[in-house]
Amino acid sequence: SQQGEEDPQALSIQEGENATMNCSYKTSINNLQWYRQNSGRGLVHLILIRSNEREKHSGRLRVTLDTSKKSSSLLITASRAADTASYFCATDLSGSARQLTFGSGTQLTVLP
Amino acid sequence: KAGVTQTPRYLIKTRGQQVTLSCSPISGHRSVSWYQQTPGQGLQFLFEYFSETQRNKGNFPGRFSGRQFSNSRSEMNVSTLELGDSALYLCASSLEGQGVTNEKLFFGSGTQLSVL
Numbered sequence: 229s230q231q232g233e234e235d236p237q238a239l240s241i242q243e244g245e246n247a248t249m250n251c252s253y254k255t256s257i258n259n260l261q262w263y264r265q266n267s268g269r270g271l272v273h274l275i276l277i278r279s280n281e282r283e284k285h286s287g288r289l290r291v292t293l294d295t296s297k298k299s300s301s302l303l304i305t306a307s308r309a310a311d312t313a314s315y316f317c318a319t320d321l322s323g324s325a326r327q328l329t330f331g332s333g334t335q336l337t338v339l340p
Numbered sequence: 341k342a343g344v345t346q347t348p349r350y351l352i353k354t355r356g357q358q359v360t361l362s363c364s365p366i367s368g369h370r371s372v373s374w375y376q377q378t379p380g381q382g383l384q385f386l387f388e389y390f391s392e393t394q395r396n397k398g399n400f401p402g403r404f405s406g407r408q409f410s411n412s413r414s415e416m417n418v419s420t421l422e423l424g425d426s427a428l429y430l431c432a433s434s435l436e437g438q439g440v441t442n443e444k445l446f447f448g449s450g451t452q453l454s455v456l
Contacts, residue, residue, distance in 0.1 A: 332382050
């Protein structure tokens with residue numbers, strides 16, 4: 229079963245708008261990662277934020293982490309049609325960096 | 341560098357059969373993990389291998405097994421297939437060893453298994 233919940237489950241926006249996805253988890257973590265998946269394909273790593281970090285940027289991506297609320301958010305700025313994909317947060321709840329627990333995912337659709 | 345390669349890409353089996361899926365990690369990556377993805381349960385961890393040893397195991401029945409070879413290539417096997425085993429099976433590799441630990445996983449495109 230999923231240990232993390234993401235919301236919204238689906239998000240549809242126009243090109244150029246910003247997209248924000250949220251992730252909540254249940255226990256202490258060492259780090260939290262965000263991955264992207266195009267339909268029926270493998271996942272691609274986007275960004276990793278450690279438990280002692282509050283915010284991290286990578287290109288058009290901005291990730292925040294609030295360990296007191298056990299939540300994270302992913303912001304994609306100036307979205308493009310090519311950003312259409314499913315986005316998953318993943319945590320190392322088990323304490324093993326290789327045994328990730330994934331959230332349920334947010335399906336983002338960017339309309340041209 | 342070539343990415344993570346999974347074969348076959350698609351597989352159709354019938355209930356009761358067994359199946360073997362293959363994964364070749366990125367050159368130099370010694371950790372290989374397997375995940376199952378279904379619409380109902382999402383992404384779930386199966387197991388992880390490092391240096392030919394299973395290091396972590398998820399909550400799956402014994403019908404699911406795996407192994408890793410000396411060249412870090414990995415296989416997973418599912419015996420006595422059930423309809424519920426229909427899923428996308430994803431393999432991921434990561435860099436670890438010689439003082440380096442990288443939590444980032446590199447995923448293959450997956451094997452889509454359909455059990456009829």
